[in-house]
Amino acid sequence: MNRFYAVIAVIAVAIVVFLLSTFTVDERERAIKLELGNVINADYEPGLHFKIPVYQTVYRFENRVLTMDSEPDRVLTAQKKNLIVDAFVKWEIVDTVQFFESTGGNETTARDRLHQFVKNQLYDEFGKRTIKEVVSADRVQIMNSVQRVVDEKSTELGVNIVDVRVKKVELPQNVREPVYRRMEKEREAVAQGFRSEGREEAQRIRAEANREVEEILAQAYRDAERIRGEGDGKAADIYAQAYQQDPEFYSFYRSLTAYKSSFDGGRDSLVLEPESEFFDYFGSPIRRRSTSASL
Numbered sequence: 001m002n003r004f005y006a007v008i009a010v011i012a013v014a015i016v017v018f019l020l021s022t023f024t025v026d027e028r029e030r031a032i033k034l035e036l037g038n039v040i041n042a043d044y045e046p047g048l049h050f051k052i053p054v055y056q057t058v059y060r061f062e063n064r065v066l067t068m069d070s071e072p073d074r075v076l077t078a079q080k081k082n083l084i085v086d087a088f089v090k091w092e093i094v095d096t097v098q099f100f101e102s103t104g105g106n107e108t109t110a111r112d113r114l115h116q117f118v119k120n121q122l123y124d125e126f127g128k129r130t131i132k133e134v135v136s137a138d139r140v141q142i143m144n145s146v147q148r149v150v151d152e153k154s155t156e157l158g159v160n161i162v163d164v165r166v167k168k169v170e171l172p173q174n175v176r177e178p179v180y181r182r183m184e185k186e187r188e189a190v191a192q193g194f195r196s197e198g199r200e201e202a203q204r205i206r207a208e209a210n211r212e213v214e215e216i217l218a219q220a221y222r223d224a225e226r227i228r229g230e231g232d233g234k235a236a237d238i239y240a241q242a243y244q245q246d247p248e249f250y251s252f253y254r255s256l257t258a259y260k261s262s263f264d265g266g267r268d269s270l271v272l273e274p275e276s277e278f279f280d281y282f283g284s285p286i287r288r289r290s291t292s293a294s295l
Contacts, residue, residue: 020053030063032096042096059105065092065162066107070115074172075126077134084170085122087146089114090162091154098158110157117153118164121146134169142166 025031025044032042033049034057051058072086091114093099103109125142126134134142143164151161171179243250 017053022048022050023058024048025060028063029060030093030096031058031060032100033058039097039100059100061093061096061099061105062107063093065090067091068111068114068118070111072168073119073122075123077126077131078128079130081131082172082175083126083131083134084168084172085126085166086168087118087122087164087166089118089150089164091159092162093158094160095158098156100158102157110159113157114150114154114159114161117150118146121149139166139169 023031025046027046029046030042031044031049032039033044033051034040035052035055040056067088067090069088072084075083075085077083099105099110103113122142125145129138129142143166147161147164150164154161170176239250242253
């Protein structure tokens with residue numbers, strides 16, 4: 001019985017020693033091994049590795065891209081205007097030994113150092129520019145410059161800066177409302193100028209259109225009068241030719257036209273002498289022939 005417990009105890013001790021003598025490195029991790037506080041090995045491949053219990057210590061670090069997103073900072077522009085700038089940094093550990101020696105393997109310490117680097121560089125970049133330049137195309141140039149300088153400084157931490165982005169740039173709350181009101185007034189003045197120009201342009205176009213209408217109507221009236229005159233001339237020629245061919249018929253046709261125009265109302269009355277030429281084609285044929293003979 002005692003022998004059985006002894007075997008169990010030996011197995012338990014062996015397991016404990018094995019667990020204390022081994023460590024695993026995940027694919028998402030990087031590891032270094034220290035011996036009495038000194039780094040003796042680094043950058044282990046993912047898998048199972050061995051160490052001397054108590055005498056040797058293992059530190060693990062993230063092998064993924066990390067994010068440093070701190071509180072917004074207050075910076076000054078070239079116009080001495082305060083701005084609230086909110087930025088974040090994507091970074092990764094590339095030199096585990098350097099990272100351990102400079103930060104003690106503490107990611108919080110590394111984040112604080114990076115935040116200070118970014119903050120100082122933002123001060124420098126924003127201090128060279130006006131508010132208008134900051135919110136325009138210069139913003140990309142600012143981020144590229146900050147990333148380059150911070151990346152150079154971060155080599156002492158054993159990290160690499162993957163990206164730096166400015167999420168938001170805004171005015172402090174105490175000056176935001178007055179600035180917005182001033183911007184609204186400026187935009188309203190610009191809009192009023194556009195409206196005035198639009199009204200002037202509309203009046204010009206309307207006047208031009210009215211002038212063109214008058215010209216078109218005048219030309220149409222001139223053409224109509226010319227065509228009417230030509231038509232009247234041709235009609236006169238036709239009447240003259242018809243009269244020359246058969247004067248009697250022409251006179252009869254003219255009389256019928258006069259009768260139609262005179263009695264068109266239905267209740268019209270005419271006071272004329274019976275012997276008037278108007279009645280040449282009323283009465284007996286003898287009168288018409290005699291009248292024609294006298295003509």
